[in-house]
Amino acid sequence: MELRIEDLLKLYYYLRLTRGLEDRVIKMYRQGRIVGGCYVGTGEEAISVGSACALAPDDVVAPSHRGLGVHLVKGVEPKEYMAQYLGRRAGPTRGKDGNIHFGDIRRHIIGFISPMADGIPVAAGVALAFKIRREPRIAVAYFGDGASSRGDFHEGLNLAAVLKLPIVFICDNNQYAYSVPLSRQMAVSHVADRAKAYGFPTVIIDGNDVLAVYDAIKGAATRARGGGGPTFVECKTMRMRGHAEHDDASYVPRELLEEWRRQDPIQRFEGYLREREVPEERLQAVETRVLQEVEEAVEFAEKSPLPDPSEALEGVFAT
Amino acid sequence: MELRIEDLLKLYYYLRLTRGLEDRVIKMYRQGRIVGGCYVGTGEEAISVGSACALAPDDVVAPSHRGLGVHLVKGVEPKEYMAQYLGRRAGPTRGKDGNIHFGDIRRHIIGFISPMADGIPVAAGVALAFKIRREPRIAVAYFGDGASSRGDFHEGLNLAAVLKLPIVFICDNNQYAYSVPLSRQMAVSHVADRAKAYGFPTVIIDGNDVLAVYDAIKGAATRARGGGGPTFVECKTMRMRGHAEHDDASYVPRELLEEWRRQDPIQRFEGYLREREVPEERLQAVETRVLQEVEEAVEFAEKSPLPDPSEALEGVFAT
Amino acid sequence: MAEMTYLEAIRQALWEEMDQDDRVFLLGEDIGTYGGAFKITQGFLDKFGEDRVIDTPLAESGFVGAAIGAALVGMRPVVEMQFADFISCAFDQIVNMAAKHHYRLGEPVPMVIRAPYGGRLHAGPFHSQCPEAWFIHSPGLKVVAPATPYDAKGLLKASIRDLNPVIYCEHKYLYRHAKGEVPIDDYVLPLGEADIKREGTDIALITYGAMVQQALEAADEMSQQGIEVEVVDLRTLCPLDTDAILASVKKTGKVLIVHEAPQVCGIGAEIAGVIAQEAFHYLDAPVTRLAAPHTPVPFSPPLEDFYLPNATKIAAKLKDLASY
Amino acid sequence: MAEMTYLEAIRQALWEEMDQDDRVFLLGEDIGTYGGAFKITQGFLDKFGEDRVIDTPLAESGFVGAAIGAALVGMRPVVEMQFADFISCAFDQIVNMAAKHHYRLGEPVPMVIRAPYGGRLHAGPFHSQCPEAWFIHSPGLKVVAPATPYDAKGLLKASIRDLNPVIYCEHKYLYRHAKGEVPIDDYVLPLGEADIKREGTDIALITYGAMVQQALEAADEMSQQGIEVEVVDLRTLCPLDTDAILASVKKTGKVLIVHEAPQVCGIGAEIAGVIAQEAFHYLDAPVTRLAAPHTPVPFSPPLEDFYLPNATKIAAKLKDLASY
Numbered sequence A, B: 001m002e003l004r005i006e007d008l009l010k011l012y013y014y015l016r017l018t019r020g021l022e023d024r025v026i027k028m029y030r031q032g033r034i035v036g037g038c039y040v041g042t043g044e045e046a047i048s049v050g051s052a053c054a055l056a057p058d059d060v061v062a063p064s065h066r067g068l069g070v071h072l073v074k075g076v077e078p079k080e081y082m083a084q085y086l087g088r089r090a091g092p093t094r095g096k097d098g099n100i101h102f103g104d105i106r107r108h109i110i111g112f113i114s115p116m117a118d119g120i121p122v123a124a125g126v127a128l129a130f131k132i133r134r135e136p137r138i139a140v141a142y143f144g145d146g147a148s149s150r151g152d153f154h155e156g157l158n159l160a161a162v163l164k165l166p167i168v169f170i171c172d173n174n175q176y177a178y179s180v181p182l183s184r185q186m187a188v189s190h191v192a193d194r195a196k197a198y199g200f201p202t203v204i205i206d207g208n209d210v211l212a213v214y215d216a217i218k219g220a221a222t223r224a225r226g227g228g229g230p231t232f233v234e235c236k237t238m239r240m241r242g243h244a245e246h247d248d249a250s251y252v253p254r255e256l257l258e259e260w261r262r263q264d265p266i267q268r269f270e271g272y273l274r275e276r277e278v279p280e281e282r283l284q285a286v287e288t289r290v291l292q293e294v295e296e297a298v299e300f301a302e303k304s305p306l307p308d309p310s311e312a313l314e315g316v317f318a319t
Numbered sequence C, D: 001m002a003e004m005t006y007l008e009a010i011r012q013a014l015w016e017e018m019d020q021d022d023r024v025f026l027l028g029e030d031i032g033t034y035g036g037a038f039k040i041t042q043g044f045l046d047k048f049g050e051d052r053v054i055d056t057p058l059a060e061s062g063f064v065g066a067a068i069g070a071a072l073v074g075m076r077p078v079v080e081m082q083f084a085d086f087i088s089c090a091f092d093q094i095v096n097m098a099a100k101h102h103y104r105l106g107e108p109v110p111m112v113i114r115a116p117y118g119g120r121l122h123a124g125p126f127h128s129q130c131p132e133a134w135f136i137h138s139p140g141l142k143v144v145a146p147a148t149p150y151d152a153k154g155l156l157k158a159s160i161r162d163l164n165p166v167i168y169c170e171h172k173y174l175y176r177h178a179k180g181e182v183p184i185d186d187y188v189l190p191l192g193e194a195d196i197k198r199e200g201t202d203i204a205l206i207t208y209g210a211m212v213q214q215a216l217e218a219a220d221e222m223s224q225q226g227i228e229v230e231v232v233d234l235r236t237l238c239p240l241d242t243d244a245i246l247a248s249v250k251k252t253g254k255v256l257i258v259h260e261a262p263q264v265c266g267i268g269a270e271i272a273g274v275i276a277q278e279a280f281h282y283l284d285a286p287v288t289r290l291a292a293p294h295t296p297v298p299f300s301p302p303l304e305d306f307y308l309p310n311a312t313k314i315a316a317k318l319k320d321l322a323s324y
């Protein structure tokens, strides 16, 4: 499926914005300017951006901790993200939670929480609601290779299969779960081999090719929306940094990283854009816009107030 | 592999003993003479007996609630079983737990507990201990089709696969989980399809053929003992009664039951024994022995004392 | 009004809520064709259809997670645990995903988990547990535990309409052993309000669930000896109606707290703590608790009888307090 | 003796126990090559090998279950939760399989689950929780929570040698913020015994974990005003050393109970209940608790500071009690 230039530029913008924000957060982490740990998806942006762009606006996503791009495509603003990382009241959790642990159901995002794979059954429940209400919407669950070892992965995928729910499962297989390589996480070669246990289609794609991601998810989403049930999409990629910024990832072979660095999804997509003869100044414009938005976000966040201490007591119960 | 007559008679004895005890417990349940619910494995005896007979004496089993035969082969006595069902102090739990919830690690049995599939990771841990200690022993985990939907199934099988543990997984696929048929439990045709997700061999066998079970488990056990890692054995069978005796199982199509009744594992095995020309009086002797042991067990249990009330306080902690 | 069992009252509440609100639907094991292990949902599948009465695979964490997701997009799921004991299998989803969601994101998670709990049916360590304290200690959850058919219906309706995740503890022994008058039509009882099941002046007896019957029996016995016991039925355990507790203690000066869950770190501990702090000057006797000992629930009848508090044991404690 | 951190003390205890007992082995996420999220097991893989330092897949229920199985056949597994918060994922195995096993079958389940817990590191709702009360309320488990390097080492050794499943709560803040003298050689501190960290005559302050430091600070401040606070460090939460608690309360007549976990149904509630029952006549003031409010642990520093008890808040409560 050939995308129009505008669509390509949209992908490009979100890729760059994701990278730009995360690079900036890394820098701030090193400077001691953020609160708590720092989790990024450097090198994995094609998965979050490519998939989210392939969805309808009111499809519901449950992104993982590598999924900033999903949030951005769904409308989360750089300022909110930065405010969240700085524990400010203007962040989407008002300082109640940190870093990538946020969400907004009005923007169709299920907030991520730490226990890996918990979002999978939850996303299945969203899809179940759509099915019950006969709405032509789908749910999308994102998770890592490590998360797929958890019971909630099994229970969630199976529930979706048995009830034939409109859902797409997207595995961001970045080869590692913290320090644990895939080979110690499972005795099969692909996470998709696990997913065969559930009786719906699985595909394995190049997760560093944003157009491949876009196409695969578009197809899976169409299938789900049409009543065809779940699809499992394994996106092969590589975690290019530590698990979080405190981790130097010395356990990852350097050659492996070098090999994958040559597959950087943004550089590859830039190559494609040039092949497609997207004018250089359009790319330049994206870069300029991103730089500016990142700066504005930082400025906004740093100026924005911390929550009042007593706000700690607010909001335990809905009323 | 041709078994000797003595071995065949051993299988026959345990089949008949299992059936005899459970038939008797059913009757006593109806008469209000037992405590609590009544769970039996009528029609599924070939799985428990055939598999347990294929193991070495010090292999460790984690039977399910359909696995009385496993207990008996491992040395649990009919008297203990009856005492357990009657809540007596002479039962293996001294009245602390009921019906089939017992075990005895000295006799290499992990006690079953209600939450389905919990025994799977536990059995993997047993196998892990054997591997660490380089003992030529294996662990065997039993569970139903329904149990295979639980996260602990996934986590347990995967752990065993990754660590290449000496373990055999035996699924007693009796087509139903309480009232839920297999088709609503999973979107694949066989439980073994699930097990393919873990990267070790799976086999599907006729669970009503005690010799087929014996052979399959013998093979899998040898493989595990030799360092070949886990095997998954799905035994096809049918739950011939309600989930427990309070359940008339009216949700099960009568024809399905009729079809399976013709496959009764004990009758089939009797046919085989006659083909093998095992003298009729040897079979008769088994029947007589079983009848007597069942009667003795009932008599023993009914005469044996209930625990003293204050024993409720004993044994929370090991000292 | 009609006389009915606790079980029937729960059934009616579910039925009426499903009938009047499309968003309400059910998830659980064997709740469809089979009508549930305790037959609470018998007939629901025929009436409401497969979309709203969902027999799930055997996977508590999976279907509780799914309920959370559905709640987040506007449904009102009611989950049936086949036995409260299996709620442990979904613990992470409940305490991490459901409980903390509104605090973190300001989005309601309106769902109910029905937990058939409690002992006295000789069902042993895995079919008799009382899980309430775990959840009371997990901020973000409401915990309800009715003692009568009237309360059961009104509180289940309130739980379903509440915007928060509610653990609705329904006592299995009461299913068929509690009967009472219940309005046929719609009514709701507020969460968080205790109910004085018997007025009294001499001793406050704070309890809930199946222990209410036992408490009332013991109170009647005491009354014959001229001791008037006030029986406070908490009904909701979180939020706890501390006002009602303190009022009764201040009025009587003596207090006995009774529950079936293990004593250590049970809700009775919290109540004792609140009283010892807030009503200290009103106390004429030590704050007394009667609850299960620190063991799993044993199976055999003599053991379980010994284990569970009952009217006799309550009366003994009340006598001690009366003569204090 | 050597001065070392709490983290180093834990590391030493583990190392020594593994060195002298072949049955001890480790299971957990990232504990091998990586040496653990907090680097407790750094160097263990090289020393003890792959068989005894096992990097598991990401599956808490699976590896806790495996530990139980290994324990049943004679091993002494020590499980590392990467954060205590993920213990919820293994809840069923812990409370149903491990906790009840000895009671049911008379067979010991000697295993330890190390649970790095607690706040003050701005790590938010999923990396700061205090899970202890859930397990104290689950009969069959022991729960340990040391406050100093000395106690951490001696109690971890005791936990590993204990025949029961032990939830060993190690406070993440203390890892690098608690230092102290620790014997280089083998010693064991008995489970179930509290320790008086500071003698005093006026107020009993009952606490444990990271709050011990805060309590001592507050006690020093009070001392300058002539109020002598006795700081009782529980060290083991189950079994609870009620003798030590009651002795201190009886001696002082006033009591403040402090913990970092949410107040409602926390261990402080149990302690208050025990005191209000057993030491009622010795009390000169209400039983006072200071604990976290009924919310998840918030992330942002001003919120978390507000949420957590600390020396200042403790001192304020002590002043109230002193002038009572």
Ligand SMILES: Cc1ncc(C[n+]2csc(CCOP(=O)(O)OP(=O)(O)O)c2C)c(N)n1
Binding pocket: A066, A114, A115, A116, A143, A144, A145, A146, A147, A148, A172, A174, A176, A177, A178, A239, A243, D029, D058, D060, D082, D086, D089
């Ligand atoms: C249930 C649970 N256990 C442990 C952790 C600690 N932890 C955080 S991320 C992580 C690895 C996750 O690996 P993967 O799912 O592959 O995602 P990735 O970080 O590689 O994107 C671990 C072990 C957790 N968050 N949740």
Ligand SMILES: Cc1ncc(C[n+]2csc(CCOP(=O)(O)OP(=O)(O)O)c2C)c(N)n1
Binding pocket: B066, B114, B115, B116, B143, B144, B145, B146, B147, B148, B172, B174, B176, B177, B178, B239, B243, C029, C058, C060, C082, C086, C089
């Ligand atoms: C975790 C859990 N949830 C629910 C139950 C209630 N329950 C008891 S047996 C059963 C069905 C089990 O089916 P299966 O595993 O196929 O074993 P079968 O009884 O058919 O042999 C259910 C739902 C349980 N025991 N454990």
Ligand SMILES: [Mg+2]
Binding pocket: A144, A145, A146, A172, A173, A174, A175, A176, A177, A178, A239
């Ligand atoms: Mg990964």
Ligand SMILES: [Mg+2]
Binding pocket: B144, B145, B146, B172, B173, B174, B175, B176, B177, B178, B239
């Ligand atoms: Mg079955």
